[in-house]
Amino acid sequence: MLLSEFVNTLYKYSDGSRKKADYFVFLFDTLIKDSPECINPFYDLQADTLERYYKETSVAKTKAHKARGMADIHKFAKHINGLSDSNQLSMETEFKNLIPDFNKDDNLGYACTDLFLQILDEIYDGTSVPCKKPSAPADNSSHAQVRNNFSFPFPDVAPELTGDPLFIVTGAELGITRSDDDFSEYLENTQEKYQTIKTLLYSEVPRPFYDFYVCNTLTYKVNKGRNSYELRTINHVTADILGDCTNFVIITGTGGLGKSMMMRHLLLDCIEQYPIIEKLPIFIPLKDFDSSYDDLTEYVYEKFDALGGGIDLEDVLSEGKCLLLFDGLDEIHSDVRKLFEKKLDIFADKYSNNMFVISSRPAMSFVAFNRFTVFELQPFTKSQALSLIDKLEFRPDEPTIKAVFRKKLDDDLYRTHREFTENPLLLTIMLMTFEQFAEVPSKMHIFYREAYLTLSQKHDATKGAYKRALCTGVTADRFSEYFSEFCARTYCDERFDFTDEDFDRYFTSMTEPKKDNSPATTTDFITDLVANMCLMYQESRKYHFTHRSFQEYFCAVYFSKQKDKNLGAIGDMFERKKSRFNQDKTFNMLYDMIPEKIEEYVFLPYLQALFDECNAKDGYWTFLQKIYPTIEYDCGDSASSENESESFLFNFIATIMKFKGVHIFTEFPEEDNFITSEWVQLDDDYMQFDSDYHGDTIEKDDVPWEYTHECGFDDPEVVGCNYSFEIETIFNDRETYSDFVAILEDEYFTYHEEYDKAREYLEKLLEKQTPKSQNLFDLFQ
Secondary structure, eight states: OOHHHHHHHHHHHOOOOOHHHHHHHHHHHBOOOTTTTTOOTTTSSSSHHHHTTTTTTTOOOOHHHHHHHHHOHHHHHHHHHHHHHHHHHHHHHHHHOOTTTTTTTSOOOHHHHHHHHHHHHHHEEEEEOOOOOOOOOOOHHHHHHHHHHHOGGGGGTHHHHHHHOOOOTTTTTTOOOOHHHHHHHHHHHHHHHHHHEOSSSSSSSSSGGGGOOOOEEEEEEEEEEETTTEEEEESSOOOHHHHHHHEEEEEEOTTTHHHHHHHHHHHHHHHHHHHHHHOOEEEETTTTTTTOOSHHHHHHHHHHHHTTTOOOOHHHTTTEEEEEEHHHESSSSSGGGHHHHHHHHHHHTTTTTTTEEEETTTTSSSTTEEEEEEEEOOOOOOOHHHHHHHOOOOOTTTEEEEEEEEHHIIIIHHHTTTTHHHHHHHHHHHHHHHHHHSSSSSSSHHHHHHHHHHHHHHHHHHHTTTOOOHHHHHHHHHHHHHHHHHHHHHHTOOOEEEEEHHHHHHHOOSHHHHHHHHOHHHHHHHHHIIISSSSSEEEETEEEEEEEHHHHHHHHHHHTTOOOGHHHHHHHHHHHHHHHHHHHHHHHHHHHSHHHHIIIIHHHHHHHHHHHHHHHHTTHHHHHHHHHHEEEEESOOOOOOOOOOHHHHHHHHHHHHHOOOOOBOSSSSSOOOGGGEEEEEEOOOGTTTTTOOOSSSEEGGGGGGHHHTTOOOOOOOEEEEEEEEEHHHHTTTTTTHHHHHHHHTTTTTTHHHHHHHHHHHHHHHHHHTTOSSHHHHHOOO
16 A cells, blocks of 8 residues: 555545644644654645655655654554544544455554555565555466565556556666675765764864764745745754755855754765665765866766775766765865856756765855755754763763853853854854853954863863973964964965865965074974864875864954055955955955955955046946946846945945945846746646656756656746846946936936945044044044
C-alpha cells in the first residue's frame, strides 16, 4: 500500500477538523514518541508539499526512516481506537477491500499501526506499490506463478504477458548500485578531519564539533505573485531538508554568524545519513581557487582525492550522487570571481543532478547564479544564544562566571546588545571578555580591542605569576601593531591563509618590526600568533585567521593610525574594490575609530570630485551614469532584483547618513527591448509529475522539457518579466523614452532624493571646514 492510499483513507474518516496538510503532520505526531529528542521530520515542510503526499507522491526515504525509528505503537493505536465506532467500521471495511487479511486479530488500532510501519519500511526499502482490489480467482498459469514470486518490480516488465502497464526498471531500483565500500575510506577520513575543531575558546585542543554547535535557522523566499513573497523557514537544517526545496542552494550570512559551521554540519550530517540519503558529500573550500585550474572538475577532484577519494569522481557526478559543499564564495580573489562563475555554470550544466550548496557573505551579487535559491542564515534567537552558552565549557574552575553571564544574557543583555548576542562568534567573545570587563561596549571596534586584551591576558595567565615576553620580544600592545600591519597588507592582497613562505614574505616586508630593529624571526611571529595569542591556527600546512573578523579589525586599526594625507588613498582602495569590501566591517570600524578624519579626508574630497564632474557635465544625469549606470526593474509575477550602487563610498555615505532609499523598482514601462527574463506559472497538475515543483513562478528558460513533450501541457503563459536598461541609453534618446525620463527626473524618485541629500551633506562638510571665528577653541570644533 502507498502512503497516499493510507493517509487518504484515514483522513476520510477523521473528524474533519484539520486541513489536509495539518492532518498529515498530525498523523505523524500521533505515531512519534512524546520526547524532546523526537522531532516530527515533517514540521519544516510547507502546506503545498504536504498536500502532494495525498497524490501518490512518496516522502523522502530519510524522513520515513526517521519517523519509523521514533514510533510509539501504543500511542498510534490509542488514537485509532479513539475514533467513533462508525468511522472505525468504515475504515476497517475500506482497508479490508484492499487487503483481505487486514485486522485478523480484531484490534483496529494495532492493525493500522502495523500497516503504517510497514508502509514506512517499504518507502525506505524502495518497495512501495499501490494496492489492487482483489480480482477474479487466481490464475495458476506459469506466467501468474512468476508474477506472484516477484511482487516488485517484475510484474510490469513484460506487459504483453501480464497485461499491466509498461514500467521501466533501472539498475538502482533493482539494488544494483555502486558499493558503499568504494567510499568508506573517503567517508571515514572526511569525518575524522571535520568532526573536531579548534575555536577561539578551544584554541589548544580540538573539541567534538557537536559538543558546542547550535544550528541557525534558515529562511528563503518563494515568489507568489506581483511583488509578493512567502517567507519560508527551516529550523532543523539538513542536506535532506534543503534538497526537498532545491538542488541549488546559496547560504548567506554575515561574518561570524556561522556559515562555515553550517557547511561543516551539512557535511557531517550527510556522512552520518549516507546509507539513507545516498549522497556523497564533498567539502570544497573556495579560497584556494585560481585561474590555474582548467575546469571546476579538476578543482573538486583535488579536494576529494586529498581525503582518499581514489575513484573516478566523474562517474559519481554523472550518477547525481554528490552533495557539493562550496564554502566561501566571498573568499575567491576578486580577479578570478568571474572565471569561477563561468566554470561553475558549465560544471552545473554537466552535473545538474547533484546537489550544490554554496556559502557566502550576503553583500555579493548573485545575479550570475540564476538557478540557485538564496537561503539566509538567521541571527541567533534568544533560546539559541542561551543554548550556545549552556554548551560552551568556560572556566570550569569558576562556574559562577558563566552562570552570571547567562543570567544577564537572559534578563537583558540579549535585548540591549543584539548586534553581538545574535552572532555566535561575538557571543563567544562576549563570554570571554565578561570576566574582565563585566560589561559589553556598544562599538564594534572597542569590542574587538577588549577581545584582544582578553587573549593577551589569557596568554599571561598560562605562565602563572611570571609574565614572560612574547617570542617576538615585545609587549602585547606593541605586538598588536605588528599584527595590524600584517592584517592590512594581507587584507589589501585579499589573502586569508598562508604557507610558511607566505608568512616569511609578508613579515620581511613589514615596517613596524624594522622600527624596533627587532631581531625577531618569522618563526617567532608565527609562534606568537598561533601558540601564544591564539589569533591564528594551523591546519593542512597552512595558517588561518581564527576568524576573518580579526583581520578586518586589525586592518582598520592600522589604517586609523596613518597620516591624514594618506587617508584619501585608503578611501580610493575601498572604492576600487567595492565587490570585495562591501562584504565586511573593516571600513565601518575605521569610520567609528576616526569619524571626523574620514569625513574630512575621504568623504569630502570624494563628494567634491563627484559633484564637480556633475556640475561640469549634465548634473543629475551624470550622477546617475556614475553611481547607478544600470537600472533593473520588474513587472507582473517575477522575482525582484535590488539595484546596487557602483560606488562603495557613496553607498556607505548614503547608509550611515540615512538617506539611502529602496532600490527595487516596478514603476517603469514594460519595454520589450529591455526584457532580460520572462517568468511563467506551470499548471498545478504538473506537481504530480515533478516533486520538486511547488507551484511557484519560474523563469521561462527553466521550464522542463518534459512539461510539454512528455506530460502534454501547453506552453505556459508569461506572467511576469525582469527588465534592465542603461542610463546612457535613456539619456541619448530622451524623446523615445520620455516616460522613463519623467520617472527618473521626478524629485521624489529614490535616486533623485539621494542626489539632493548628498549635495546637502557636502555643503555641511564644507561648512565644517570654515572656522566660525579666530578664537582658538573655535578652531578645535
